[in-house]
Amino acid sequence: MHARTVLVAILALPATVAWGNGAGHVPADWPHAHEDDQRFGYALIDRLEYRDDEGPNHLLWDAQGWYGGDYRRLWLKTEGERPVSDSNGEFEAQALFSQLVAPYWDLQAGVRYDRAFGSGPGRDRFFGVLGIQGLAPYRFETDAALFVSEDGDVSLRAEIEYELLLTQRLILQPRVELNAAAQEVKAWGVGEGLNDLQLGLRLRYEIRREFAPYVGVEWTRKFGDTADFARAEGHDASTAALVVGLRMWF
Known part of the structure; x- marks a missing residue:
């Protein structure tokens, strides 16, 4: 037939x-058939590390997490550092709402809080945040944000990471971070223009996907007035550090 x-x-x-x-x-x-409106959560400690600097050694953390669906999420981010030898340090925290605007890209908006702490008087400040986070072509993880402080000071941060799989468990991760500001904020050691550039290279071994120790190096260079402020406080404008730490996610 x-x-x-x-x-x-x-x-x-x-x-x-x-x-x-x-x-x-x-x-x-x-x-x-129904719309997928389930809620999920994710937390990543990207860097929890000890840094053997040319000056005082430091402890550093950099973590973020989100809760929500495929299109809208609440993000929480925090990072900071403090010297091992004393109680001084600084940290920041962000609370952001995100909206998926393209495949692999979230538009984020919210608030940021900075605080410097230690033996002297504490300082803090608030920012409004507008940023974008996602996966660029060739799998570059990108996080860029514009900040406007409560005093109207404008600054910019961009972070880019890449994961090179040497084996299924051994991963080499280059990292670049760039900070710039439109105005000078001397109280926070921030100059006008390009503030600093950080270049890092970390090699981690994933004992499990969720748990990976790493070793690496990081070089930081301050520029312009930001470098002058650092020198005035007795710090170097350019530093290199050996790092050892953990990367974990839940």
Whole structure:
């Protein structure tokens, strides 16, 4: 029998025979279609490390997490550092709402809080945040944000990471971070223009996907007035550090 004859015969069948449950009805054992509105959560400690600097050694953390669906999420981010030898240090925290605007890209908006702590008087400040985070072509993980402080000071940060799989468990991760500011904020050691550039290279071994120790190096260079402020406080404008740490996610 020709294929055309078979197709005509099928189309001529009554709807109840063709579909099994009456015209236009989906069979009872078929799953019902519905919008995927489930909520999920994720937390990543990207860097939890000890840094052997040229000056005082430091402890550093850099973590973020989100809760939500595929299109809208609440993000929490925090990072900071403190010298091992004393109680001084600084940290920041961000609370952001994100909206998926393109495949692999989230537009984020929210607030940021900075605090410097230690033996002297504490300092803090608030920012509004507008940023974008996602996966650029060739799998470059990108996080860029514009900050506007409560005093109207504008600054910019961009971070780029890449993961090179040497084996299924051994991963080399280059990292670049760039900070710039539109205005000078001397109280926070920030100059106008390009503030600093950080170049890092970390090699981690994934004992499990969720748990990976690493070793690496990082070079930081301050520029312009930011470098002058650092020198005035007795710090170097350019530093290199050996790092050892953990990367974990849940």
